[in-house]
Amino acid sequence: MNHDSYPDTYIRGILNTVKTVAMVGFSPNTTRPSYFVFKYLLERGFKVIPINPGQAGKEFLGQTCYAALNDVPEPIDMVDIFRASEHVMPIVEDALKLQPKPQVIWTQLTVRNDEAAAVAEAAGLKVVMNRCPKIEYGRLSSEISWMGINSRTLSNKRAQNLGGGFQRMGLGEAGGKKND
Amino acid sequence: MADAERIPGFDTLAIHAGAKPDPTTGARATPIYQTASYVFDDVDHAASLFGLQAFGNIYTRIGNPTCAVLEERVAALEGGTAGLAVASGHAAQVLVMQALLMPGDEFIASRKLYGGSINQFNHAFKSFGWNVVWADPDDISSFERAVTPKTKAIFVESIANPGGTVTDLEPIGAIARKAGVPFIVDNTLATPYLCKPIDFGADIVVHSLTKFLGGHGNSIGGIIIDAGTFNWSRDKKYPMLCEPRPEYAGIVLHETFGNFAFAIACRVLGLRDLGPALSPFNAFLISTGIETLPLRMQRHCDNALAVADFLSTHPNVAWVSYGGLAGDKYHGLAKKYVPKGCGAVMTVGLKGGYDAGVKLVSNVKLFSHLANIGDTKSLIIHPASTTHRQLSDEQKTKAGAGPDVVRLSIGIEDKADIIADLDQGLRA
Known part of the structure; x- marks a missing residue:
């Protein structure tokens, strides 16, 4: 995968497939980017498991926080990393020891470690780096367009309303067709 | 689109960017959302919106779905990451400078500008303590000589009003990069059809939408386009972008919103607090104009x-x-x-x-x-x-x-x- 530019089909495929996301480097501070993403992905129907050794055992928005990936008692589809680039490799190594293995390693804006990405890809995982899943979900669902952001998408189909409110959009088209 | 990875051409973007069929009704033309406010789904949704944790609509002074179509369309045409439409081109300039300058700071501007901008910079902006330093676009080195530790931005017009003169954007952009300040280009007279300043080093593009973009002399409007190119955190010179904001319980906009943080700052700090919102009806007329x-x-x-x-x-x-x-x-x-x-x-x-x-x-x-x-x-x-x-x-x-x-x-x-x-x- 070319990590400078991801096709929308690749990102959309990942967000349509993964259900359980472990968030390494989660902050309980409600104004930090990790908390924004945590809350947003929960609201969009993902199961999000916070990982932070200093907060282990506590609950945030009903989700139990764990100290490390291998403490999580259920399968993880995607590991979302909110740590600086130099800390990514050990997290990927931990992720690859999980049974079953996760399908995706995702690192947040400004976080990129090509060596760790190569290790994960060699083990059959998909990798996304220097992106935010909240921004990508918002972009591909058209929600982000409400903020004047260039979604870099055109469509002749209505966006899908997720229900449960007016301002929650999904990644498919109206009528239930799942894109890609 | 059938081929999801195809990059659409300019003429296609002028018609389609930002304007998917309306999610609620399927209306193919962009509806005019002539409303002041929007019902929250529930209390938690309201809290998420006010805390910037969710994308969505609160109040038309801060955002409106009709205005958002216009914002995304011009951002796409300019090759930027985001846009913010406001009540006039002058309002766009106020919000840009308010996000960048503190009282006592300076910005460098080309002498060859629209007369209204010369007045705004010389008088209104000076009363805010934002001090313009004029430079001569026919002598590029005059921009370099004008740089001081207080300089926070460089401002030019791509084609300058009124003389149909063209500004040498690339070397001025290079001076801005060297000085570590954003390069702002008013692209009103050229429009992105003739020139995309971001390709020549602009970090921020502004427009009077009243002119060629709207094109029919029927609506006043302005827009700010964030190129997504400037690193607001590098030198810690721009507190609106790189420091915890007391307005939002300590959020740091650049780390939270990445390469569209400037457009968000202009919206949630500038537009929210200063108030020059664009009417949705004007946004509709201008977006329709842009199609042609x-x-x-x-x-x-x-x-x-x-x-x-x-x-x-x-x-x-x-x-x-x-x-x-x-x-x-x-x-x-x-x-x-x-x-x-x-x-x-x-x-x-x-x-x-x-x-x-x-x-x-x-x-x-x-x-x-x-x-x-x-x-x-x-x-x-x-x-x-x-x-x-x-x-x-x-x-x-x-x-x-x-x-x-x-x-x-x-x-x-x-x-x-x-x-x-x-x-x-x-x-x-």
Whole structure:
């Protein structure tokens, strides 16, 4: 995968497939980017498991926080990393020891470690780096367009309303067709 | 689109960017969401919106779905990451500078600007403690010499109003990069159809949407485009972007919103607190205008070049300033930055001086005598007695608006009719 530019089909495929996301480097501070993403992905129907050794055992928005990936008692589809680039490799190594293995390693804006990405890809995982899943979900669902952001998408189909409110959009088209 | 990875062309973006079918009704034209406010799904949703944790609509002073279509469309046409539409081009400049400057700071601006901007920078902005330092676009080194530790931005127009002169964007952008400040380009006269300043180093693009983008002289509006290129956190010079914001319980906008943080800052700090929101109805008219921008803009340019050619040999005309003319001082820059045409605005020096200017605006029958540019209609004004009246004679001449100067904005009527009207007006 070319990590400078991801096709929308690749990102959309990942967000349509993964259900359980472990968030390494989660902050309980409600104004930090990790908390924004945590809350947003929960609201969009993902199961999000916070990982932070200093907060282990506590609950945030009903989700139990764990100290490390291998403490999580259920399968993880995607590991979302909110740590600086130099800390990514050990997290990927931990992720690859999980049974079953996760399908995706995702690192947040400004976080990129090509060596760790190569290790994960060699083990059959998909990798996304220097992106935010909240921004990508918002972009591909058209929600982000409400903020004047260039979604870099055109469509002749209505966006899908997720229900449960007016301002929650999904990644498919109206009528239930799942894109890609 | 069938091929999801195909990059759409400019003309396609002008029609489709930002405007998917309405999610609620399926309306294919962009609906006019003429509402002040939006119902929250529940208390938690409201809290998420106010805390910037969710994307969505709260109140039309901060965002509106019709305005958002316009914002995304112009952002796409300029190749930027995000847009913020506001009540006027002047309002766009206020919000940009308010996000960048603290009282006592400086910004460098080209001397060759729209007279209204010269007034805004010299007077209103100085009363906020935002100090303009003027530089000469014909002497690029004057920008470099103007840089001080207080400099927070460099501001130019791509094609400068009123003289149809073209600014050498690349070297000025390089000076901004070296100084570690954003390069702001007002792209009103060129529009992204003729020039995309981001390709030449702009970090922020602003427009008066009232002109060629809207195109029909029916709505006032402005827009800020974030190129997503500037690193707001590097030198810690821009507290609105790189420091915890007390307005939002300590959120740091750059780390939270990445490469569209500037547009978000202008929205959630500037627009929210200063208030120059665009009417959704104006946004609808301007977005509709943009659908035909490529067709109109080419016709504007073709007509303008024909008019400039005609006037340059007219017995009552001393000179024509239009970068599209082969012999013009700015023709080389025009070929580089605006190869499809040099826009529709030019200035003409009349042999009869101030009185001849006043006479011409009175004699024309097709041209409208008014203070605007970028209408489908041909427009004329004598800057020395109107738009540039408040400037000193020296400032007028430096801005390309001396007493003998008439400014034309060439419309998209039949060019033979435009030329005939000017000829009879000059000879009458």
